Amino acid sequence: xxxxxxxxxxxxxxxxxxxxxxxxxxxxxxxxxxxxxxxxxxxxxxxxxxxxxxxxxxxxxx
Numbered sequence: 257x258x259x260x261x262x263x264x265x266x267x268x269x270x271x272x273x274x275x276x277x278x279x280x281x282x283x284x285x286x287x288x289x290x291x292x293x294x295x296x297x298x299x300x301x302x303x304x305x306x307x308x309x310x311x312x313x314x315x316x317x318x
Contacts, residue, residue, distance in 0.1 A: 259292045 257277065261270040265287075266279040276296060279287070287293040 257293050261287075261292055 257271050257273050257275055260273055263270060265277060266283050268277065268279075271277045277293075284293065284295065288295055
């Protein structure tokens, strides 16, 4: 946040200057246009799941 905002933002209490808040894209874009906030990139990471090729101890014993 660049500026203090009085009241609620998207139903949440407004954060202090320097804090981050998660809001909808629409509200966030509006706050950035007004100079109240700066956008923060959210990086989503995908994890691959691969089938295990290791055999358990029970499988090794036969």
